[in-house]
Amino acid sequence: MNTRRRTVPTDLAALAAGVTENTIRKWASRGKLTRYGTPGRAEYDLDELFAIVAAKAA
Known part of the structure; x- marks a missing residue:
C-alpha cells in the first residue's frame, strides 16, 4: 500500500x-491544515485539503 x-x-x-x-495559509496557521515542505516552500497534502473542503460543504 502506498502511503506517500x-x-x-x-x-x-x-x-x-x-x-x-x-x-490556505490561514488554515495552516490555525492548525486546520498541515504545512509540509521547507522554509520558503510550503506544501500541503491534497487528501487532507479535500477532506477540509468536503467538511465545509456538508
Whole structure:
C-alpha cells in the first residue's frame, strides 16, 4: 500500500480548494491544515485539503 503524501504548493492548493492562497495559509496557521515542505516552500497534502473542503460543504 502506498502511503506517500500527494503534496502541492500553496498556489495549487488554493486552486484545488477554490479558495485564495491567503486562506490556505490561514488554515495552516490555525492548525486546520498541515504545512509540509521547507522554509520558503510550503506544501500541503491534497487528501487532507479535500477532506477540509468536503467538511465545509456538508
